Amino acid sequence: MKKVKIIAGITWAFICLILIIILFPGLNSFSASAAKLPFMKINPNYSGGEVAQQLIATGCTLDIRKPVFDGLIKKRNKGFVQLDWRGNVPDKIVDTIDYDLDNKPDFCIFVDRDQSKTVLYPINSKVRDIIISTPTSYGWAVRVELIK
Amino acid sequence: MQKKELMTDSLILGLSSGSSCLVTCGMVMFPYLMAGSAGVKRIAIDLSLFLLTRLVIYFILATLAWYFGQALFSNQVVRNVVPGILYIVFAVMLVWYSISKNRNQECPAKIVKTVNNHRLVPIFLGIVNSLGFCPALFIILTKGATQGTLIQSYIAFLAFFIGSSIWFLPLPLAGKIRKKEVLKTIGILATGLAGIIFMIKGITNLIGGIING
Amino acid sequence: MDNALTSSGMKKSFGRSLLYTLPMFLITFMFMTGGRPDFSRPASALAMVVTFLLVNILYFLMHYTGKTDKLRAILFIIFALSLSFTLINNMLETRNSMSFSQADILECKIPFCHLVIPMMILPAAFTNSIIFPGSIIGGFANIASMVVLWLVATLVLGRGFCSWGCFYGGWDDGFSRIRKKPAIKKISEIWKWMPFAVLIMVSLTAALSLIPTYCDWICPFKAVTEFEQVTSVESATKAVIFVSLFAGLVVVLPVLTRKRTQCSFLCPLGAINTVSNKVTPFTIKIDKKACTECFKCVEVCPLFALSTEGIKEGKVSVFCSKCGKCVDACSKNAIHFGIKGVPSGTMKNFSRNLFLFVSFLFMSVFSAGSIINSLQSLLNLIF
Structure with missing residues (x-):
């Protein structure tokens, strides 16, 4: 028994040695495999959610994402919808948004990029307030607070 | 206060309250709720009765706290400032409890030892345990008192109940835990x-509260 | 023969030490250069040569002198400093600031570190997603690579990760070495359980709020990496907390106690690593026959892993990070690196050689990139 324990211990130690030696050369492929695991995606509360609609204007694209209400187990009552303007974004943005795809406008948004000023005009009572309005590397992003 | 935040805060409080309660009351409760010679079914019934009693008491406390809160905190300034002060005072008590060497080792549930009817023991334990006024309970009472609606006060106490109950679930197995x-x-x-955290x-x-007047 | 080692038994001759260093020399050469050293850019080449020499000289000295801890600490501290330097430099270059903005969060550009892992577990299980605004793959300090690195390291080294892999540990390790004697000697043992309390708290709060609460509110190392812009009472409170924790647990207390107080009393990942300490094959063993119970090892242990009772029973606790300080302090060589399953007092040299190779290889390759980067930046600044 004592010998078995010694052999098992040393074998495990040598397996660990091999693991460390292959870890760094194989890191890229191990990471790529790990990235494919089902939970390896950024929570929509951070990523902003999937793009639901894409409105294209001259030189500028507006991505309207799916509303995010994600909680730990069930949907939360409060959430947000993220809007991303990409490309050649004008200095003053005025857009009417239908985030729930019911063919009725839910809110109007006005962004003055130079003044860093954003004004929200809610139409739908579920639209509450602006959470974030910020310049980004791709243009401008806004998160609007919603309730269910 | 957002529902998410309210639940998180109350759960943390429950967790802290449950642990301190377990520390002081554990030894008294073990003989009643622990496996010992009793079967799993009896332990499950006793534990359920114990937890259900606690839940009922907490809902009563939630109702009382909210109604008192409505009367006491009707003034906006009082509503903004007093809970903050109470939080700090009770949080200091909570910290003091954890660092104090003279931590009270006496469990209020000891009184239950005098109850003869075995069926009533878990209920008495539940009552005494949930009314064992500790700093965490004071904080949750403050929280319940300052909520906008009675439902929110119930949510706070429910989360507090869940947090504090987690500690009691392994009780039947406690006799088998080596590193108590x-x-x-x-x-x-x-x-x-x-x-x-609450401080x-x-x-x-x-x-x-002061900034918002 | 191995059983009857004296205090100087771990020392090797110059030639043997060179021989033992040769595999490390070859492997680190391959990892650092990819087999083809590039001397076209002098600053980069010089930084690489210096790092390569530093790593291999330290490893050689570990064999030649028979000492472990001080030589390990040199690389460990340089790693911590260089990583903070690299991170800050990277942030200053990309954002002109050490603080991150809302845009950085929205674009998931926050570098990931292993301290987030304890808070990731419950949300990953329930929501099938990661609650961190970083990049899953690609980019600087991505989530997949850090998780793989930590998983393998904690499996192989257990809590040894805290002394051989953690790029924050070098900060309080460094400060704990400033004074020769501790000003505060009596510290209650119960505090070593604090990381478990922190772990419970941050795991639950993170799960419920879907916010990595430790990073958001507590992490002291934001002081030497990145932090949220101060724009409100809440963000100001957060700043006060992390600066105070850094000053207290990473600087002042380690200086006064000669202990790694942040690692011992706060780090939730350290708590998880104590669990993996049960899995790793490498351990510290006590040869009761050789032990004179002088308890010098207990005195020097920076992580409260040793106690007088434990030594008497020949037991080392799960808090051990295998830093080697106790091994170096023992004049009788009674406390030694070991392999689980192998009886204490036997195969001391073999166990040490194998452990040192595994742990030092991990640290040297893991740290090489940031050390080379920092040196290169410094050289570019000077010349």
């Missing part, structure tokens, strides 16, 4: 940590 002292220590430290929250609330 370690769990006890972690429980006390978690209590102190919760106290620090910071109290200070932030107080500053926010």
Whole structure:
């Protein structure tokens, strides 16, 4: 028994040695495999959610994402919808948004990029307030607070 | 206060309260709720009765706290500032509890030993345990009192109940746990940590309350 | 023969030490250069040569002198400093600031570190997603690579990760070495359980709020990496907390106690690593026959892993990070690196050689990139 324990211990130690030696050369492929695991995606509360609609204007694209209400187990009552303007974004943005795809406008948004000023005009009572309005590397992003 | 935040805060409080309660009351409750010679079915019934009693008591407390809160905190300034101060005071008590060497080792549930009817024991234990006024319970009472609606007060107490009950679930297995002292220590430290969290929250609330007038 | 080692038994001759260093020399050469050293850019080449020499000289000295801890600490501290330097430099170059903005969060550009892992577990299980605004793959400090690195390291080294892999540990390790004697000697043992309380708290709060609460509110190392812009009472409170924790647990207390207080009393990942310490094959063993119970090892242990009772029973606790300080302090060589399953007091040299190779290889390759980067930046600044 004592010998078995010694052999098992040393074998495990040598397996660990091999693991460390292959870890760094194989890191890229191990990471790529790990990235494919089902939970390896950024929570929509951070990523902003999937793009639901894409409105294209001259030189500028507006991505309207799916509303995010994600909680730990069930949907939360409060959430947000993220809007991303990409490309050649004008200095003053005025857009009417239908985030729930019911063919009725839910809110109007006005962004003055130079003044860093954003004004929200809610139409739908579920639209509450602006959470974030910020310049980004791709243009401008806004998160609007919603309730269910 | 957002529902998410309310639930998180109350759950933390429950966790801290549960651990300190377990530390002081554990020894008295073990003989009643622990496996021992009793079967799993009896333990499950006793534990359910115990937890259900606690839940009922907490709902009563939630109702009382909210109604008193409506009367006491009707003034906006009082509503903004007093809870912050109470948070800090009770949080200090929570921290003091965790660092004090003279921590009260007496469990209020000892009184239950005098009850003869075995069926009533878990109910009495539940009542005494949930009314064992500790700093965490004072904080949750303050929280319940300052909620906008009665439902929110119930949510706070429900989360508090869940947090504190988690600690009791392994009780039937406690006799088999080897490192009780370690769990006890972690429980006390978690209590102190919760106290620090609520102290910071109290200070932030107080500053926010003063700024908002 | 291995059993009857004296205090100087771990020392090797110059030639043997060179021989033992040769595999490390070859492997680190391959990892650092990819087999083809590039001397076209002098600053980069010089930085690489210096790092390569530093790593291999330290490893050689570990064999030649028979000492472990001080030589390990040199690389460990340089790693911590260089990583903070690299991170800050990277942030200053990309954002002109050490603080991150809302845009950085929205674009998931926050570098990931292993301290987030304890808070990731419950939300990953329930929501099938990661609650961190970083990049899953690609980019600087991505989530997949850090998780793989930590998983393998914690499996192989257990809590040894805290002394051989953690790029924050070097900060309080460094400060704990400033004074020769501790000003505060009596510290209650119960505090070593605090990381478990922190772990419970941050795991639950993170799960409920879907916010990595430790990073958001507590992490002291934001002081030497990145932090949220101060724009409100809440963000100001957060700043006060992390600066105070850094000053207290990473600087002042380690200086006064000669202990790694942040690692011992706060780090939730350290708590998880104590669990993996049960899995790793490498351990510290006590040869009761050789032990004179002088308890010098207990005195020097920076992580409260040793106690007088434990030594008497020949037991080392799960808090051990295998830093080697106790091994170096023992004049009788009674406390030694070992392999689980192998009886204490036997195969001391073999166990040490194998452990040192595994742990030092991990640290040297893991740290090489940031050390080379920092040196290169410094050289570019000077010349």
